[in-house]
Amino acid sequence: MKQFIFGLFFGLTVAIADAAPAHVHGEARLEISIDGEQLVIALESPLDSLLGFEHLPRDAGERQAVESMAAKLKEAGKVLVPSAAAQCASTGVELESPVLGGKSEPGGHNDLDARYTWRCAKPEALRDVATGLFGVFPRLQRIVVEFAGPLGQRAGRLDARNPRFSW
C-alpha cells in the first residue's frame, strides 16, 4: 500500500512537471507531431536564450534585436529541416511573445512560442528533423524534444553537437 501511494504521488509530480515546463535559461523545448500529411513543430524558449533579455524592449537597439530575432525565427527552412525525402513544404510560422506585443509575465521571465507547420507529400519518409537554432542563437545550449507520430511517442535532447532528432 505504501509503495502504491508513493508511486501515485511520484506519477502525479511527474504529470505536474510535464504540464508546466520549467523556464530554464539556455534551454528550449520542441514538440514535434505528425498527423497525416501535416508536420507540426511547436517551439517554446525563454527569451533569454534567444535575445539575452526578457523585458519589453526599452530603446531602439532592443527593438531592433527583437525584430532581428523574429525575422530569423520566421525562416522556417533554416530553423527546422525535416527529412528531405518526405518533401515537406512550409505552410506557416506563427510567433507569440510579450516582446512582440503582449503582456509581460509578472515575475519578469518571458518566453517565445513559435508554431511551424508543413505539408509533406511523402509523410511516411519523415524520419528526422534537424535544427539550425544553435547556430543562429548561440545562447541556446539544449533543446528538450517530445515527439508524437504514427510510430508512437519518443523524447530526446539536442545540443550544438547533436542537432538532429530521429525516430
Ligand SMILES: [Zn+2]
Ligand atoms: Zn527567464
